[in-house]
Amino acid sequence: xxxxxxxxxVKDFHFRPLHQKIxxxxxxxxxxLFQYISVRISxxxxxxxxxxxxxxxxxxxxxxxxxxxxxDEDFDNLYKAEMRLGKxxxxxxxxxxxxACLGLFGLAAFEALQRTKEMGIRKVLGAxxxxxxxxxxxxxxxxxxxxxxxxxxxxxxxxxxxxxNFAYRINIGPLIFIQSAVLALLVALLTVSYQAxxxxxxxxxxxxxYE
Amino acid sequence: MIRLVDxxxxxxxxxxxxxxxxxxxxxVEEGEFVxxxxxxxxxxxxxxxxxxxxxxxSSGEYYFYDKKVHIxxxxxxxxxxxxxxxxxFQSYHLIDDLTVxxxxxxxxxxxxxxxxxxxxxxxxxxxxxxxxxxxxLFPNQxxxxxxxxxxxxxxxxxxxxxxxxxxxxxxxxxxxxxxxxELFKELNEHGTTILQVTHSEKNASYxxxxxxxxxxxxxxx
Numbered sequence: 001x002x003x004x005x006x007x008x009x010v011k012d013f014h015f016r017p018l019h020q021k022i023x024x025x026x027x028x029x030x031x032x033l034f035q036y037i038s039v040r041i042s043x044x045x046x047x048x049x050x051x052x053x054x055x056x057x058x059x060x061x062x063x064x065x066x067x068x069x070x071x072d073e074d075f076d077n078l079y080k081a082e083m084r085l086g087k088x089x090x091x092x093x094x095x096x097x098x099x100a101c102l103g104l105f106g107l108a109a110f111e112a113l114q115r116t117k118e119m120g121i122r123k124v125l126g127a128x129x130x131x132x133x134x135x136x137x138x139x140x141x142x143x144x145x146x147x148x149x150x151x152x153x154x155x156x157x158x159x160x161x162x163x164x165n166f167a168y169r170i171n172i173g174p175l176i177f178i179q180s181a182v183l184a185l186l187v188a189l190l191t192v193s194y195q196a197x198x199x200x201x202x203x204x205x206x207x208x209x210y211e
Numbered sequence: 212m213i214r215l216v217d218x219x220x221x222x223x224x225x226x227x228x229x230x231x232x233x234x235x236x237x238x239v240e241e242g243e244f245v246x247x248x249x250x251x252x253x254x255x256x257x258x259x260x261x262x263x264x265x266x267x268x269s270s271g272e273y274y275f276y277d278k279k280v281h282i283x284x285x286x287x288x289x290x291x292x293x294x295x296x297x298x299x300f301q302s303y304h305l306i307d308d309l310t311v312x313x314x315x316x317x318x319x320x321x322x323x324x325x326x327x328x329x330x331x332x333x334x335x336x337x338x339x340x341x342x343x344x345x346x347x348l349f350p351n352q353x354x355x356x357x358x359x360x361x362x363x364x365x366x367x368x369x370x371x372x373x374x375x376x377x378x379x380x381x382x383x384x385x386x387x388x389x390x391x392x393e394l395f396k397e398l399n400e401h402g403t404t405i406l407q408v409t410h411s412e413k414n415a416s417y418x419x420x421x422x423x424x425x426x427x428x429x430x431x432x
Binding site for chain 2: 117118120121122123124125126127128129131203204205
């Protein structure tokens with residue numbers, strides 16, 4: 001088993017899970033000692049092919065159970081764990097984002113409510129409805145930006161730690177941070193401007209009259 | 212200067228109309244000092260808010276310097292009252308998050324007054340009302356009387372031709388109230404038209420004309 005003629009060289013391929021680096025490997029044909037036979041069968045009507053193989057097997061080695069598996073399924077299983085993790089992570093991420101958005105909405109509504117009286121006064125002093133919306137939105141987005149800046153290094157660190165598990169991994173570029181910042185700002189602006197518009201359209205007569 | 216013709220204001224809840232003002236006719240000339248009096252619920256504040264263009268009448272006509280206020284858009288109304296009318300409320304209504312200086316500055320910001328001019332006007336007000344020492348304090352650090360002085364200064368800083376005051380001394384003690392009324396008297400002597408709503412006979416005595424409201428009607432002058 002230690003010597004033999006080299007009959008071919010193949011390109012590197014992942015014969016181990018992607019966690020591990022591709023290490024040197026030798027593939028040899030040693031008929032005296034084999035454990036697996038790989039058979040390519042036609043995808044159409046493979047139950048007949050299976051029956052044929054089963055019959056041949058039992059004829060050749062009676063008493064040995066006919067065990068088989070499909071290569072694509074085997075391959076799938078290798079990454080089943082990762083796929084599951086990926087799915088769970090996606091669901092949890094969406095939940096987290098949704099809850100954060102709810103929080104943002106509530107915060108925007110609360111702040112708009114708190115400052116209703118102030119906005120009424122500003123309207124009396126000559127502020128336009130647009131000016132009020134701008135004022136509330138500007139101050140709120142400042143906070144969202146700050147939150148982003150705090151979140152970036154934390155997210156970067158966490159993602160890096162996870163990717164260390166893999167010998168072959170993607171690079172975390174700046175694009176993804178920019179995208180999430182833009183998304184967060186968009187949600188913030190939408191929620192705040194909606195609340196701000198409600199406040200800006202309120203008549204100061206109603207908001208200021210009864211103290 | 213001000214002319215109200217057959218002004219009526221009602222609120223509808225379902226099928227019921229509650230009248231706040233009924234068929235009000237009255238005029239005010241420039242430079243007058245007028246008091247509107249009446250029991251609670253007579254419609255005094257409603258009238259004041261309509262005069263201040265913060266609220267619209269249900270029917271009737273309002274002429275401000277012969278301009279038809281009742282047909283103006285919200286934007287035009289804001290322009291008009293921002294430039295010509297100063298409002299003083301019973302509860303001062305200063306912005307709590309801003310200092311005295313910033314409170315005084317705010318109406319100038321909305322009038323798009325330039326920086327150096329703003330500084331000058333605010334300094335002038337602080338001086339005239341003798342509140343220079345308080346310029347960096349917040350409203351909740353001031354007494355009621357001081358807050359109302361700031362509110363009056365704020366109403367006056369844009370040099371409006373008309374000041375509307377809703378129970379300006381309602382939350383003040385006698386001495387503080389006197390100070391404010393003296394301020395109004397002084398402003399009136401310099402040509403500002405003043406309309407105040409009040410319960411106090413004493414306050415009314417500073418003015419030269421009294422209009423009484425009862426249940427939304429003008430009862431006597």
